[in-house]
Amino acid sequence: MLTNQERRDQLTQLNAQAEVGGGIERINKQHEQGKYSARERLEKLLDPQSFMEFDKFVVHKSRAFGIEKTQYLGDGVITGIGTINGQQVAVFSQDFTCWGGALGAAYAKKICKVMDFALEHRIPIIGLNDSGGARIQEGVESLAGYAEIFWRNAQCSGVIPQISLILGPCAGGAVYSPALTDFIFMVEKTSYMFVTGPDVIKTVTHEEVTKEALGGAGTHNEKSGVAHFKCTDEDDCFERVRELLSYLPASSADKPTAVMTSDAANRSNVKLKDFVPDNSRKPYDMKELIVEVVDDGNFLEVHRDYAKNILCGFASVGGMKIGIVANQPAILAGVLDIDSSVKAGRFVRFCDAFNIPVVTFVDVPGFLPGTVQEYGGIIRHGAKLLYAYCEATVPLITVITRKAYGGAYDVMASKHIRSDINLAYPTAEIAVMGAEGAVNIIFRNELAGLKGAEFDKKKKELVENYENEFANPYRAAELGYLDEVVFPEQTRSRIYQCLKALEHKKARKPDRKHGNIPL
Ligand code: HXC
Numbered sequence: 001m002l003t004n005q006e007r008r009d010q011l012t013q014l015n016a017q018a019e020v021g022g023g024i025e026r027i028n029k030q031h032e033q034g035k036y037s038a039r040e041r042l043e044k045l046l047d048p049q050s051f052m053e054f055d056k057f058v059v060h061k062s063r064a065f066g067i068e069k070t071q072y073l074g075d076g077v078i079t080g081i082g083t084i085n086g087q088q089v090a091v092f093s094q095d096f097t098c099w100g101g102a103l104g105a106a107y108a109k110k111i112c113k114v115m116d117f118a119l120e121h122r123i124p125i126i127g128l129n130d131s132g133g134a135r136i137q138e139g140v141e142s143l144a145g146y147a148e149i150f151w152r153n154a155q156c157s158g159v160i161p162q163i164s165l166i167l168g169p170c171a172g173g174a175v176y177s178p179a180l181t182d183f184i185f186m187v188e189k190t191s192y193m194f195v196t197g198p199d200v201i202k203t204v205t206h207e208e209v210t211k212e213a214l215g216g217a218g219t220h221n222e223k224s225g226v227a228h229f230k231c232t233d234e235d236d237c238f239e240r241v242r243e244l245l246s247y248l249p250a251s252s253a254d255k256p257t258a259v260m261t262s263d264a265a266n267r268s269n270v271k272l273k274d275f276v277p278d279n280s281r282k283p284y285d286m287k288e289l290i291v292e293v294v295d296d297g298n299f300l301e302v303h304r305d306y307a308k309n310i311l312c313g314f315a316s317v318g319g320m321k322i323g324i325v326a327n328q329p330a331i332l333a334g335v336l337d338i339d340s341s342v343k344a345g346r347f348v349r350f351c352d353a354f355n356i357p358v359v360t361f362v363d364v365p366g367f368l369p370g371t372v373q374e375y376g377g378i379i380r381h382g383a384k385l386l387y388a389y390c391e392a393t394v395p396l397i398t399v400i401t402r403k404a405y406g407g408a409y410d411v412m413a414s415k416h417i418r419s420d421i422n423l424a425y426p427t428a429e430i431a432v433m434g435a436e437g438a439v440n441i442i443f444r445n446e447l448a449g450l451k452g453a454e455f456d457k458k459k460k461e462l463v464e465n466y467e468n469e470f471a472n473p474y475r476a477a478e479l480g481y482l483d484e485v486v487f488p489e490q491t492r493s494r495i496y497q498c499l500k501a502l503e504h505k506k507a508r509k510p511d512r513k514h515g516n517i518p519l
Contacts, residue, residue, distance in 0.1 A: 018056045018073035022097025030096060034190050035168060036234050038078050038095035041128050045238045046082035046091070053080040054114060060106040060138070067137040072098040075106045079114040081123075084245050090118035093128040096168050101131035103173065104138040108145025115152040122251035124161040126241065127181070133172030146173035153180035158353040160251045163244065165237055166191040166227070169211070182350055183244060183302070184227040185237050186217035193220055193227070221305040225339060228302050243300055247314035247321050248354060255355045256321040261295040265318030265496040269293060272488035276363075276402050276427045280471070283330045286311060286361060289401070290324055293317065293492045299324070302347060307339035312347040314356070318496040320503075323351035326361035327412065329402070336408050337368040338381040345384035348392055357395035357502065359495055360413040363402040365434060383518045386411045390418070391515055395502035397495060400424040400473065400482075405433050415481045420505065421498045423491075424482050428473035435466040 002010070019039060021027065027037045036044065042051055056078075059071045076098030081090050092111050094101040103111075111127075118125040134142035156162050157180065164178035165185045175193045178184050186193070194215035201207050201214070213219060220227035229244075231237035249256045271292050277284055291297045294315035301313040309332040312325050325344050327334035351358050367373070367382055389396070389411065396419040404412065409430060413419040424430070432438065439462045440447075450458055476482045486494055 014057060014073065021074070021076070021095045022072060022099075026097035034233065035096075035130070037097065038093040038101075038128065038130065041165075041167065041234065041238070042078060042080075042082070042091060042093050044235065045126070045128070045241060046084060046089075047086065051080055051082040051091075053078060054117075055079055055110045058106050058110055060104050062104060062135075062138050062141070064139070065137040067099075067135075070099075074098075075104065075110065076101060077103075077107045077110055079110045081114075081117070084242050087245060087250065088121075088123045089245070090114050090121075090123055090125045091128065092125075094131045094174075096130040096132075099132070099135055099137075101129075101168065101174075102133060102135035103131060103142055103145055104135035105141040105145050107135070108142070108148055112145075112148050112152055115149070115156060118160055119152070119156050122160060122253055124163065124245065124248065124250060125156060126163045126165070127177065128165045128167055129170050129174060129178055130166075130168030131170055131174040133170075133174045143173070146176070149177050150180060153177055157182075158252060161245075161248045161354065163241060165241065166193055166217075167234060167237070168192075169197075171195075171197055179226065183229065184220070185229040185231055185241060186220055186227040187231045187234055187237050188217045190234075191217055221303075223306075225303065225306040225343060230305055240300075244314070247300065247316075247356070249356075252353055252355065258319040259295070259316050259321065261316065261319050263295045263318075266493040268493070269489045269491050272491060275488060276425060280402060280427075280429060283333065285330045286326045286328045286334070286363065286401075287330075289361065289491075290315065290326060293495065294322075294324075295319065303343050307337070307343045309334055309337065310340035310344050312344055317359075317492060317499060320496070320499045321356060322495075322499070323347060323356045323358045324361070325358060325413075327364040329363045332368070333365050334363050334403075335365055335368045336382060336385070336411065337373055338376050338378050341378070341382045341385040345381075345388040348385070348388040352388070352392040352394050355394055357397065357499060358392065358413070360396070360398045360419070362398060362400040362404045362409075362412045364405065364408040364412055365403050366406045366408045380518045382407075382411065386417070387515070387517045389413050391517075392418075393505075393507035393509060395499065395505050396420050397498045397502070398422045399486075399491060399495070400428040400430065401488075402427050402429060403434070404428065404430045406431075415483075418507075420502050422482050423484050423486050423494060423498075424473035424476070425488050426473065426485060427488075428476075428485070429467075429471040430473055430476045430481075431470040435463045435471060438466055438470075439463050 057073050060075050076095045079092040162181035163183050164181045169192045192211050192215045217230045221230040299315045311328050396413050398413040398419045415422045473485050
């Protein structure tokens with residue numbers, strides 16, 4: 001019979017064995033590649049000493065292709081609970097040192113168990129992904145394991161925040177679980193996502209592409225929009241995950257907690273007095289406006305490098321957390337196109353699911369015209385943003401800074417689709433379209449007979465008339481489509497007042513199973 005001390009030694013030895021994963025050599029290889037080990041990552045992400053591990057001694061039961069000869073305690077994934085800035089979270093961290101982090105049946109069961117825990121106890125789930133996909137030796141059991149995870153991702157969606165960190169090569173099944181989550185973080189030069197890697201592509205399509213170009217952090221943050229955050233290294237990544245989490249409630253049953261700030265809620269935005277240029281064709285940086293308005297200038301941008309003609313991100317005003325959607329006149333004049341509609345639509349839905357009020361800043365000349373957009377389905381994709389706003393029941397506050405033209409006026413949280421409080425600057429122009437375009441259409445016949453200086457003079461006169469008549473906020477204000485025309489320096493204090501007024505908003509939803517967003 002073992003003595004008490006021997007039993008203690010046994011546990012110490014088993015713990016040590018589990019903690020070394022696939023061995024020191026493979027851990028060193030991770031380090032050489034600028035990557036931390038799975039365990040080091042959790043230490044860095046979570047609050048010190050807060051991690052409690054589940055299923056540390058689980059092993060696989062597979063007996064094929066020689067895998068029975070190798071057993072790693074924990075089976076290549078570390079799961080458990082911990083805290084981030086004091087907030088409870090559930091985590092799993094895939095260990096590349098064990099079969100390249102590849103997923104087998106026991107490994108999948110561990111992830112499912114911690115996801116079930118997170119859902120049942122309504123805490124965010126964070127996945128640290130570094131995996132070669134389905135564990136080939138385990139065949140269909142690996143595929144089944146993935147599907148079990150996907151199903152849980154869908155069950156968790158809109159109930160608890162789901163965050164994915166891509167920290168190595170993620171291939172095959174390893175990309176679809178992250179794709180079902182709310183936010184994906186990638187690290188430059190060390191993380192990759194692809195359904196099929198460069199070798200398979202070469203065989204099937206004869207296309208030659210590097211893994212960086214195919215599925216690196218740049219590709220997915222700038223081109224595909226699959227990822228939401230591009231980080232310089234893993235430390236940067238953990239820092240930004242912690243920052244993101246600080247804006248989120250634990251689940252859809254909660255509201256985000258208020259933050260302490262010394263930034264006075266009624267601070268006047270003097271900088272914004274003449275911020276919007278006199279000339280309505282002149283661009284300005286909407287990000288500067290946002291930074292001026294929010295607490296301490298802190299604006300956490302989501303999808304910063306994708307569809308830059310719209311801005312989405314988190315901030316707070318007077319300590320109250322908000323999601324911000326804003327047209328960016330500095331890029332493509334802030335036009336709405338396919339990518340920006342999808343980006344903002346998804347963001348609005350996230351905020352709505354997690355009780356985060358949405359503040360929308362509008363300066364939009366309309367939807368981008370052209371065959372590329374039409375063939376690409378701008379009608380369907382634009383409708384996603386429209387749908388997202390229409391179904392949102394969180395407090396909605398809208399500030400029109402300049403242009404709000406055409407269908408884009410309706411879409412960008414107009415009063416008509418149930419925004420709660422709509423404000424506009426004196427520089428707002430709310431019309432069916434810009435003056436030039438409108439004059440060309442309505443006065444086509446009148447202008448047709450004119451040439452040269454006569455044409456120019458008449459057109460200028462008509463454009464000026466149109467601008468005087470429509471390029472202002474007062475028609476909309478007369479009709480009650482705006483609640484107030486405000487001076488720009490009042491932006492922050494008004495948003496705070498609105499948030500306070502809407503704090504207890506209860507909106508009714510139609511009785512239905514679920515809507516059918518135009519996917
Ligand atoms: C079992 C695997 C593995 C896998 C890697 N390994 N992928 N073992 N199943 N899927 C093992 C390797 O044999 C090696 O073992 C160790 O992990 C490290 O792999 P390396 O190739 O040496 O590392 P690296 O050069 O960095 O390349 C990493 C990689 C590459 C890009 C991930 O290993 C790779 O392409 N793997 C296969 C990816 C893939 O096709 N997966 C299946 C996708 S299908 P040793 O013992 O030498 O350390 C799929 C279906 C799910 O996922 C679909 C659900 C919808």
